[in-house]
Amino acid sequence: MENPHLEEAHEALRVRRSREETVLLVGECSVKYEGRASSTLEPGDRVLLIKQDGSLQVHRPFDLSPVNWQPPGSILRLRIQDRSLIIRAYNPRGRESLEIVFSKIALLAVLDLRDSGSFFLHASEEEMRSAILLQPSILEEGFKPLAVERPIEPGFIDILGLDGRGTLTVVEVKRREAGKEAVLQLKRYVDSLRMETGKEIRGIIAAPGLARGAQRMLAALGLEFKVISPQRCEEIIRRDKERRMTEFLT
Amino acid sequence: MENPHLEEAHEALRVRRSREETVLLVGECSVKYEGRASSTLEPGDRVLLIKQDGSLQVHRPFDLSPVNWQPPGSILRLRIQDRSLIIRAYNPRGRESLEIVFSKIALLAVLDLRDSGSFFLHASEEEMRSAILLQPSILEEGFKPLAVERPIEPGFIDILGLDGRGTLTVVEVKRREAGKEAVLQLKRYVDSLRMETGKEIRGIIAAPGLARGAQRMLAALGLEFKVISPQRCEEIIRRDKERRMTEFLT
DNA sequence: ATTTACATTTCGGGG
DNA sequence: CCCCGAAGTGTAAAT
Numbered sequence: 294m295e296n297p298h299l300e301e302a303h304e305a306l307r308v309r310r311s312r313e314e315t316v317l318l319v320g321e322c323s324v325k326y327e328g329r330a331s332s333t334l335e336p337g338d339r340v341l342l343i344k345q346d347g348s349l350q351v352h353r354p355f356d357l358s359p360v361n362w363q364p365p366g367s368i369l370r371l372r373i374q375d376r377s378l379i380i381r382a383y384n385p386r387g388r389e390s391l392e393i394v395f396s397k398i399a400l401l402a403v404l405d406l407r408d409s410g411s412f413f414l415h416a417s418e419e420e421m422r423s424a425i426l427l428q429p430s431i432l433e434e435g436f437k438p439l440a441v442e443r444p445i446e447p448g449f450i451d452i453l454g455l456d457g458r459g460t461l462t463v464v465e466v467k468r469r470e471a472g473k474e475a476v477l478q479l480k481r482y483v484d485s486l487r488m489e490t491g492k493e494i495r496g497i498i499a500a501p502g503l504a505r506g507a508q509r510m511l512a513a514l515g516l517e518f519k520v521i522s523p524q525r526c527e528e529i530i531r532r533d534k535e536r537r538m539t540e541f542l543t
Numbered sequence: 544m545e546n547p548h549l550e551e552a553h554e555a556l557r558v559r560r561s562r563e564e565t566v567l568l569v570g571e572c573s574v575k576y577e578g579r580a581s582s583t584l585e586p587g588d589r590v591l592l593i594k595q596d597g598s599l600q601v602h603r604p605f606d607l608s609p610v611n612w613q614p615p616g617s618i619l620r621l622r623i624q625d626r627s628l629i630i631r632a633y634n635p636r637g638r639e640s641l642e643i644v645f646s647k648i649a650l651l652a653v654l655d656l657r658d659s660g661s662f663f664l665h666a667s668e669e670e671m672r673s674a675i676l677l678q679p680s681i682l683e684e685g686f687k688p689l690a691v692e693r694p695i696e697p698g699f700i701d702i703l704g705l706d707g708r709g710t711l712t713v714v715e716v717k718r719r720e721a722g723k724e725a726v727l728q729l730k731r732y733v734d735s736l737r738m739e740t741g742k743e744i745r746g747i748i749a750a751p752g753l754a755r756g757a758q759r760m761l762a763a764l765g766l767e768f769k770v771i772s773p774q775r776c777e778e779i780i781r782r783d784k785e786r787r788m789t790e791f792l793t
Numbered sequence: 794a795t796t797t798a799c800a801t802t803t804c805g806g807g808g
Numbered sequence: 809c810c811c812c813g814a815a816g817t818g819t820a821a822a823t
Contacts, residue, residue, distance in 0.1 A: 330666040337658030346605040354656035406604035410585030
């Protein structure tokens with residue numbers, strides 16, 4: 294519907310089988326949010342996207358992220374008042390509410406979208422961990438993994454293993470350049486494990502890079518760093534998959 | 544345009560004055576992303592939103608966040624191939640690329656959106672800090688702030704002050720329930736400042752809540768917690784604004 | 794340009 | 809359901 298009357302839009306939205314269709318609404322609106330925080334947005338042209346799962350988002354014509362939104366599972370209330378279409382979205386759990394007041398509507402589309410396609414993401418931190426387990430030599434020749442996600446106070450050690458000399462080694466994996474936070478995280482684990490075992494412990498950050506300030510801190514704390522790129526890990530995973538596929542077929 | 548031919552859609556997008564209009568494109572598509580990570584998305588019905596600032600996002604009919612996106616400043620390339628409309632978005636800086644292949648188009652809208660309305664967000668962590676400075680008693684009777692965002696190795700102390708007895712006190716402010724990470728952050732600051740000054744230091748987390756596990760850790764480390772809600776801070780700020788407005792007018 | 798920390802972060806996994 | 813941490817995090821402010 295192009296330039297529908299407010300009443301037409303109201304009716305079309307009301308009829309929408311609850312939560313089963315996706316709605317696009319473009320027009321002039323103002324927005325008020327009240328919940329964990331609160332916000333107000335003065336009138337302007339925006340795009341409102343309401344999804345099948347009850348999530349909704351208000352987009353300005355700039356910025357990647359929505360200016361206001363409500364997570365999946367929200368409940369909608371519609372009404373016409375003062376020549377405006379008012380949409381209220383409640384989030385039952387978090388007692389949050391969003392009120393969008395449309396004074397003009399340029400476009401309304403109610404869409405039945407079918408989307409069951411799978412989404413695959415590669416080069417994640419989890420893939421990096423898997424690649425190191427599959428081919429420990431990319432971290433260091435002679436490294437032998439013992440455990441992944443080993444619980445320690447406080448948190449979890451990404452990879453715990455033994456180096457070529459048999460020294461217990463804590464590996465902290467990051468998919469992007471590691472900063473001071475990562476260094477301190479690693480230090481906590483090393484200290485905690487040293488306390489626990491009473492033995493010498495090595496600590497290594499495995500990441501595609503290490504921030505300048507973090508380098509000094511790392512050195513000062515007697516920890517180490519090894520360049521590991523997510524892309525290379527992804528390739529190791531892919532080659533392993535292919536290898537296993539070939540073995541399966543032959 | 545409803546159910547436009549691929550060629551019509553291609554032409555309409557080509558003509559769009561570069562980056563000056565917002566585009567909504569709904570239809571069946573698949574997506575490939577290559578950059579910091581990589582991803583593939585199998586065919587399905589989605590909403591593509593291209594904004595005036597060159598940002599774009601692909602939305603599935605569920606989930607709040609887009610399944611694929613490109614930040615503001617991206618460059619678009621369009622072509623028709625194999626009965627599909629192919630949209631490539633390059634990010635010149637991060638050498639990232641997104642390729643969206645539309646096989647069917649249900650809706651195409653090219654929109655000239657005018658949006659200069661101001662956006663105001665309240666109850667942020669910054670407002671919480673301001674409220675404590677304005678009315679230190681909400682933290683503790685007799686508390687006197689000395690500095691905000693005081694640099695320390697490593698990081699910044701949210702609020703540094705003196706308690707009623709004159710003891711140096713580090714305050715770590717969180718706008719939502721604080722977890723272990725916040726406790727450890729506070730402990731680093733307290734330890735660092737104790738080392739720096741050689742004096743006794745108190746450490747207080749000011750937040751609307753404290754996670755279960757973090758409570759034990761807090762107690763074990765000799766730190767403290769004070770309930771401070773962002774909403775209450777917002778009210779203090781608002782009342783102060785009103786007061787100053789009144790003073791200004793009288 | 795780089796670093797730093799917040800965010801109505803969102804999202805997913807594990808206990 | 810709570811808790812915890814990753815994310816193609818994005819974003820803005822400070823250095």
